[in-house]
Amino acid sequence: MDREALRTEVKQLIVSGLRLPFPPADLRDDISIFGEDAGGNGLGLDSIDALELVVLVEERFHVSIPDEEVGKRAFASVSALVDFILQERGAA
Amino acid sequence: MSAVTTGPFAGRRVVVTGGSRGIGRATALAFAREGATVGITYAQRREDAEEALAVLAATGASAHAVQADVADATQVTRMFDELRAALGGHVDVLVNNAAVTHDALLMMLTESAWDRVLDTDLKGAYLCCRAVLRGMIAVHGGRIVNVTSPAGFLGKEGAASYAAAKGGLVALTKSLAREVARFGITVNAVSPGLVDTQILSGMAAERRRELERQIPLGRLATPDEVAAAILFLAGPAAAYVTGTTLHVDGGLTML
Numbered sequence: 001m002d003r004e005a006l007r008t009e010v011k012q013l014i015v016s017g018l019r020l021p022f023p024p025a026d027l028r029d030d031i032s033i034f035g036e037d038a039g040g041n042g043l044g045l046d047s048i049d050a051l052e053l054v055v056l057v058e059e060r061f062h063v064s065i066p067d068e069e070v071g072k073r074a075f076a077s078v079s080a081l082v083d084f085i086l087q088e089r090g091a092a
Numbered sequence: 093m094s095a096v097t098t099g100p101f102a103g104r105r106v107v108v109t110g111g112s113r114g115i116g117r118a119t120a121l122a123f124a125r126e127g128a129t130v131g132i133t134y135a136q137r138r139e140d141a142e143e144a145l146a147v148l149a150a151t152g153a154s155a156h157a158v159q160a161d162v163a164d165a166t167q168v169t170r171m172f173d174e175l176r177a178a179l180g181g182h183v184d185v186l187v188n189n190a191a192v193t194h195d196a197l198l199m200m201l202t203e204s205a206w207d208r209v210l211d212t213d214l215k216g217a218y219l220c221c222r223a224v225l226r227g228m229i230a231v232h233g234g235r236i237v238n239v240t241s242p243a244g245f246l247g248k249e250g251a252a253s254y255a256a257a258k259g260g261l262v263a264l265t266k267s268l269a270r271e272v273a274r275f276g277i278t279v280n281a282v283s284p285g286l287v288d289t290q291i292l293s294g295m296a297a298e299r300r301r302e303l304e305r306q307i308p309l310g311r312l313a314t315p316d317e318v319a320a321a322i323l324f325l326a327g328p329a330a331a332y333v334t335g336t337t338l339h340v341d342g343g344l345t346m347l
Contacts, residue, residue, distance in 0.1 A: 048271060051275075
C-alpha cells in the first residue's frame with residue numbers, strides 16, 4: 001500500500017473508530033490526534049480514547065504499540081502515524 | 093456430563109489465575125458449572141492443576157491449565173497466548189486470584205521476600221490485566237475481578253508485604269475501573285476473610301476457634317461462598333458495579 005492510500009485508510013479508521021463528527025477528509029495531516037498542539041488545535045480526544053485507537057491500529061495494520069513511549073511517537077499526528085506504520089511494516 | 097449451553101456464562105471465556113487450589117479452584121468450577129470455557133493458571137504444583145482440570149472436565153466444560161509465574165512479564169505473555177488459543181479467543185472475564193504471602197515482622201523481612209510477595213500479588217495482577225485489556229477494549233466489554241484481603245484494609249502484623257500488596261490491589265482496581273469504564277469493562281475486587289481451604293486445614297482446633305470468635309458470623313467462609321461473589325461481579329447482575337470491593341468476610345471488616 002502506498003503512503004497516500006495508507007493515509008486515507010488511517011483517517012477513515014480514526015474517524016469511524018473514534019466516532020468523530022466529521023468526514024475523514026477534514027482530518028488534517030499535522031493535527032495532534034490526542035491533546036492539543038502548540039496552537040491549541042486538537043480533536044478533543046483524551047489519553048483513554050488513545051487506548052481504543054491502539055487496539056484499532058494494531059488490529060488493522062498488524063503493528064505493535066506496546067507502551068506509552070511508542071504511543072506518543074505513533075500518535076503525534078496523522079502523518080506520524082502513517083510514518084510509524086510504514087516503518088513498522090518495513091522492519092517486519 | 094454435557095456442557096451447560098445456557099446461563100449467564102455460556103460461551104464466555106474465563107481465566108482464573110491461581111486456579112488449581114482453594115478459592116481459585118472453587119471459582120473456576122463455579123464458572124464451569126455456569127457454562128463458561130475456563131482457563132486456570134498455576135505456579136508449580138502440576139498435580140493440583142491436573143486434579144482441578146479433572147473436576148472442571150466433569151462439569152462438561154472445556155478447560156485448560158497453564159503453568160506460569162504471573163510475576164514474570166514474558167511468562168504472562170506466553171500464558172495468555174496459550175490460553176487464547178486454547179479457549180478460542182479473547183478473555184471475557186479475568187479473575188486475578190494468584191497470590192503468595194510471607195510471614196515475618198517488617199523489621200526482619202528480607203528484601204527478596206518483600207519483592208516476591210509484591211511481584212506476585214500486585215505486579216502479577218497488573219501484568220494479567222494488561223494482557224487482556226486489548227481484547228476487552230476491542231469488543232467493548234469485559235469483567236475483571238481482583239481477589240484482595242481484609243489485610244489490605246486493616247493491615248496485618250507479620251504480613252506487611254501481603255497487606256501492602258492487597259491494599260495496592262484495591263487502588264489498582266479503582267484506578268483501572270476509571271480508565272476502562274467507557275469501554276463497558278468493569279473492574280472490581282472481592283475481599284474474602286478467613287476461608288476454609290487447604291491452607292487452614294492444618295491449623296490447631298483452638299487457634300481456629302479463636303479466629304472464628306473474631307468473625308461476627310462466627311465461622312469461616314467456604315470457597316464456594318467467595319466464588320459466588322466473584323461470579324456476581326462477573327455476571328450481568330453487576331453491570332452497573334465498578335471500582336468497588338465486595339467484602340465476603342462474615343462481617344470481619346464491615347467497610
